[in-house]
C-alpha cells in the first residue's frame with residue numbers, strides 16, 4: 096500500500112458514439128491505485144457507457160486505456176478480467192436457479208469438470224467472505240437471496256476472478272439503507288486491502304461519505320475531477336448540471352381539500368398464503384402528498400399494485416377503496432389497470448423496466464402505454480400513430496428527455512431518461528390521484544429536482560399524490576404527511592416538520608418510539 | 619451488444635444462412651455421387667424456369683404464407699403455436715362443410731363463405747389450447763401439438779363416417795360442385811389472353827394470401843389489438859400494469875392465428891383438391907414455423923420465406939422426378955434450410971455482428 100507511481104486505471108481521449116449520440120467525448124480519467132473513485136453525472140451523461148468500455152462491453156471509437164501504466168486492448172469482458180477489472184452491474188447477471196457457489200464458478204471453471212472447481216471455490220469463497228465481510232451461504236439458491244446478498248455474490252464473482260479493480264454501477268439504487276451501509280463497509284475493507292474501486296452513483300451523500308476522488312461527467316464529457324475532501328455537495332451538483340441546483344424541495348404549504356382516496360381495512364394474502372397487508376387505513380386529500388416510508392418489502396409494493404389494479408396472481412383481497420367517494424372494485428375485470436386509469440389514477444410503478452415500459456418499444460410507443468385507448472390516439476379502427484408521436488415529442492421536450500429522439504427504443508435510453516418517459520406519461524395526464532413508487536431511483540439530481548417539482552405542481556393543482564419511496568430524504572422533502580409501513584401495516588403517522596430520521600427509522604424497524612400519542616393512521 | 623445495420627439483420631443474415639444450408643446440401647449430394655450443380659439446375663428449372671413450375675411454386679407459397687402468418691401472430695403475443703397443422707386440417711373441414719351445405723351459384727359467393735368457415739374452424743381449434751394456457755397454465759406448445767393429433771383423428775372420423783358419399787371406398791368428401799371451383803391463376807391469365815401455367819394448382823387464393831399479409835401487418839402494427847399483442851408478448855408484468863388482460867390477448871391472438879392457419883384450406887382444399895381428403899395439410903403447418911422464423915415475424919419476410927419454401931417444395935419434387943436423388947434427400951435439404959435459418963440463426967448473426975463492429979471501428 097505504498098504509493099505506486101502508476102495509476103490503477105488511466106483513460107486517454109476515450110470517445111464513443113451511438114449513431115448520432117456522442118455518449119463519450121474525449122474522456123481523460125486517472126484513478127490512483129488503492130482509492131475509491133466516484134463518478135457522477137446526469138442521466139445520459141455517459142457514465143455507464145464509459146464503464147462498459149472499460150469492461151470490454153463496448154469498443155471505444157478512439158482513445159487509449161492503461162491499466163497499471165501499461166496500455167491494454169480490452170476487446171471483451173474476458174480481456175477485462177485478465178487485466179484485473181471486475182464489474183458489478185446495476186442489473187445483476189446471475190443465474191437465478193443456480194447456487195451461489197455455482198454462480199461464482201460459472202465461466203471460471205478450471206477445466207471441463209465442474210467438481211474440482213467447486214470444491215476449490217468453496218475454500219476460496221470462505222476465505223474471501225472472512226476477509227471482506229462478504230458472508231453468503233455458498234449453497235443457497237440465488238433466487239432466494241435478497242437483493243443485497245445477490246450483490247455480494249456479484250462482488251464475490253469479481254474477487255474470485257482476482258479482480259484488482261472493481262467497478263460498481265449505481266450499486267445502492269436497489270439497496271435498503273442498512274444494506275447500503277454494509278456495502279460501504281465492504282468497499283472500505285476492499286480499499287484497505289489495496290483494491291481500487293470505481294463507484295457510479297447519483298447520491299452525493301454517498302460520494303461525500305466514501306470516495307477519495309470524484310469525477311464529474313456532463314453530456315458525454317469529463318468536466319471535472321476533484322479530491323472529495325476539497326469539495327461539497329452543492330459544488331458537485333452545480334458541476335453536474337451546469338447550473339445551481341436546489342438540493343431541497345421548495346414547496347408552499349399544502350392546502351388539502353376533500354378526500355380523494357380512502358382506503359379502509361385493506362388486507363391481502365398472497366398466493367403462498369402470506370399476509371402481505373394486514374389492514375391498511377389511509378386517506379389522501381386533494382392537494383396533498385402522502386408519503387409512505389418503509390424498508391422495501393413491507394407491503395408498499397402490494398399496496399401500489401392493488402391501487403393500480405394489478406395485484407399479483409392468486410392474491411386474496413379484502414377491504415374497501417374509494418376514489419372521490421365512489422367505491423372501486425378490488426379485483427376482477429372492473430379493477431384492472433385500464434379501469435383504474437379511467438377512474439383517474441395515474442401510476443408510476445416502482446420497477447420501470449419490468450412494468451412501466453416495454454423496453455423494446457420505441458419511446459413514442461411507450462408514451463402511449465396504458466393510455467393507448469385514449470380517444471385522441473385513435474383514427475377509426477386504427478391507432479393514430481402520428482398523433483401519438485406528436486404527443487410524445489411534446490412530452491420529450493417538456494421533460495427534457497435525452498436524446499430527444501422518439502424513435503429510439505426505451506432500452507437505449509439511460510436509466511434516468513427512462514424514468515422521465517414514465518413520469519411524463521403519467522403526470523401529464525393530470526390524474527386525480529397519482530401513485531408514484533421510487534420516483535427518483537437511479538435518477539440524477541437535476542432530474543430529481545425536475546420530477547419533484549412536477550409532483551409538487553400536480554399537488555398544487557389540487558391532485559392527490561401517494562408517494563412510496565425507500566429514500567427517507569425524499570419522503571421528508573416531498574410529503575405533507577408521512578406514514579411508515581412495517582410488516583404489512585402502518586406503524587405510525589408523522590408530519591415532516593416534526594419527524595426526525597431517528598424517529599422514522601425506529602418506526603421503519605417496527606419499533607414504536609417512546610411516544611404514547613403516536614399517529615392517527617395506525618391500523 | 620451493438621447492433622448491426624438493419625439491412626444486414628433482415629437480409630444478409632438469412633441470405634448467408636441460406637448459402638450455408640445449400641453448401642452443406644451440396645456436400646451431401648456430392649457424397650451420394652450426384653452433381654450438386656445439376657441438382658440446383660433441376661430445382662431452379664423445375665420451380666422457376668417455366669410458368670408451369672411457377673404455378674406450383676406459387677400454390678405452395680400460398681399455403682406457407684397462411685401458416686407462416688399464423689405462427690407469426692402468435693409469436694408476437696409470446697405464444698408458440700405449433701398447432702398450425704391441426705388448425706389447417708380443421709379449416710379444411712370448415713371449407714368442406716360450407717361448400718357442400720348449399721348449392722352455391724358462383725365461386726365468388728362460395729369463396730367468402732368458405733373462407734369464413736375455414737377461419738372459424740381453424741380459430742375454434744386454436745381456442746381450446748389458448749383457453750387452457752390462459753386459464754390453467756397448460757403450456758400451449760404441448761396442447762397445440764396434442765390438438766394436431768386430435769384434429770387428424772377427428773378428420774378421419776368425419777371423412778369415414780360423415781362426409782364420405784354413400785358407396786365410396788375413399789375416405790374423402792364428395793367432390794365440390796363445379797360452380798364452387800375457384801378460378802386457377804392459369805384460367806385468370808387466359809382470361810387476359812395470356813397462356814400461363816396450364817394445369818397448375820395456383821389459384822385465386824394466392825391473392826387472398828397477399829391480402830392476408832397486408833391485413834396482418836395492419837393488425838400488428840397499426841391497431842390497438844396489435845399494440846396490446848406486442849406489448850403482452852414482450853412483457854407480461856408491463857401488460858398487467860397497463861391493464862392489458864393476458865387472458866384476452868392470449869385468446870384473441872390464438873384465434874387470429876388459428877383463423878389464418880385455417881384459411882390455408884381455401885387454397886389446398888377448395889382451390890386444389892376440390893374435395894376434402896385425408897392428410898390434406900401435408901406438413902405445411904410445421905413449415906409455417908420455419909417461414910415465420912426466417913421471415914423475422916414480419917409479413918413481408920413471411921411472404922419471401924414462403925416463396926423460398928414454395929421453391930424448395932416444387933424444386934424438390936422435380937429433383938425426385940428427374941434425378942436419382944432420393945426423395946428423402948429433399949427433406950434433408952429442407953431441414954437444413956430450416957436448421958440454418960431458424961435454429962442456427964445466431965451462429966451466423968454473432969460473427970456478422972462482430973464483423974460490423976470491427977468495420978465501424980475502422981471507419982471511425
Ligand SMILES: Nc1ncnc2c1ncn2[C@@H]1O[C@H](COP(=O)(O)OP(=O)(O)OP(=O)(O)O)[C@@H](O)[C@H]1O
Pocket residue numbers: 113116117118136137138139140141142143144145497498507508509510511512537539
Ligand atoms: N446501446 C445504446 N444504443 C444507443 N444509445 C445508447 C446506448 N447506450 C447508451 N446510449 C446513449 O448514450 C448516452 C449515455 O448513456 P449512459 O447509459 O452511458 O448514461 P449514464 O450516464 O449511465 O446515465 P444514467 O445515470 O441514467 O444511468 C445516452 O444518451 C444514451 O441514450
Ligand SMILES: [Mg+2]
Pocket residue numbers: 142143144264509510
Ligand atoms: Mg447508467
